[in-house]
Amino acid sequence: MNRSTVPPPVTRVLDAAQAWLPRRMAAVESRLGRLTAVGGELLAAQAGSTLAAGGKRLRPMLVLVCAGDDNAEAATSAAAAIELVHMATLVHDDVLDAAPLRRGHPTVVARAGRPVATAVGDLLFSRAFAELADGEPGSERRVALLAGASVGLARGELAQRRDEFDLRIGAERYLERCRLKTASLFECACLIGLDADSPVAPALETFGREIGLAFQLLDDVLDVAGPPERTGKARGTDLLDGTVTLPLILARELDPSLGELDLKALDAEAAVAVCDRIVATGVLDRVRADARGRVDEAKRALEGAALDQQRRELLTMVAEGVVDRYS
């Protein structure tokens, strides 16, 4: 992992863990490189660049920190598998949104077209499960956890399509979507490196779910607030895709005219103007506060759990990193 490209909070977590975590993250990175390098030149080119485009590697880090320094081989392989599933969903999302850029790099669909990008996503997905069926003890439980999370991701995507362009959806339905689309993989990351009967599992499940939800809430704030030069995408991208998120749901109550928008008729400029109207209602602070409340809940879950001091500190830092990145 190229440390210079890693956002500061992650670097802090790596530093705090002294030797073992950076060494293990590097092992995950090289595993990811190996898993995406084999299997035909097209995959190597496409997935290799998706991999190189980086990303925060937040999910693999959660796997390693929650697993601690035991079961190293199983945790490395689970961390890589979770990132492969995450990458697969990004590649497919970009196909659906016909997105030209992700993290400032051209997407697979932009470079190679829809058919190749769909197949690359399927391949990353398949490789994830092949990697988990690795003969280490407890492999079956890990497959079940990742498959369950993947079902959640796909159901979340379906829910998003069901709800698209529908301004009447409420906060509860929005949160259910976030739980499926985002929190399920965070939860899975926190559980997959544990033993089946680990006493810390319930606390880490709550931790994963709440920081996953906080992560998504803040992502949705960023889509409205920008700035584009930091997020790497135009403000109002969700609106243009017909994705109604919590900022708009709350703003609509304060400014009912927002509830009468025709989202399908928006162009990029009009979407930015809607973002400005959402900002003007002041709801973004409420959404940020909701996210911070969830991070606090995640940290409280750690307090009650029989975790060693180092893991508790590292997880607290990861949780704070989720908020920091957006502050």
Added chain:
Amino acid sequence: MNRSTVPPPVTRVLDAAQAWLPRRMAAVESRLGRLTAVGGELLAAQAGSTLAAGGKRLRPMLVLVCAGDDNAEAATSAAAAIELVHMATLVHDDVLDAAPLRRGHPTVVARAGRPVATAVGDLLFSRAFAELADGEPGSERRVALLAGASVGLARGELAQRRDEFDLRIGAERYLERCRLKTASLFECACLIGLDADSPVAPALETFGREIGLAFQLLDDVLDVAGPPERTGKARGTDLLDGTVTLPLILARELDPSLGELDLKALDAEAAVAVCDRIVATGVLDRVRADARGRVDEAKRALEGAALDQQRRELLTMVAEGVVDRYS
């Protein structure tokens, strides 16, 4: 399973197996119904109709026949999982080809659009692995086999895209693509219900590979020969998609002007005319003979294996059914 919609060779196999196979196929069918009914109304609607559209259920039948009447629960679940992966690839293929119909029914992409269809495919895929991680002994081996086959399917799709519209590709590259795209799931179906150290595994692997290849070769003949009212799709669909198959590869040697076609410029009518020119070279009989040779090789593999008489007979019937359907 609605017996009246099952093609005759499959019915013959079911009859031949007397009681156990029809009962077990019905169990697979109801498992498939259950697995696609949960998970949000959209999936139930979309996957339910994909399921109802039927298909030959050739892969689940191979799982059950190869497994025999032991390990019933594991084999049922593996049979359902393989069919889910097969359905997932069909749903994604239809997205890529923007196909309006499959087996005479509207496709998921035609009914619900690309985003929903992509997510439905991902969901079917995830459910397959969730189903395999079922706690039965040997679950991990089954996950590894299905994940390996799924990697093959995606690599085959990528290879097809790499080769598309390229009239210079040869028979060897075509066969490699068929091995990945089709034979890998047939092979997996033959192995997934066996014990890890089963002495019949090598023979059944050969059997699965060869009938998978025969199946694909004959499918590619049908695309050229039709008739559309039997195949449910227009002649020359592969040509329009830029997929160069063995009939064209062989015909090009006899009629070099076929090697100078601009496939990208073909319309539906011109594609049918190209099909007529391929038929005129007489190569379809050579491709059919190649397929029959592979079915014979599949049957020879059975002869040398320590299979009980009933399994050998059933597998022979399945192999002949692959040829029969297209005779």
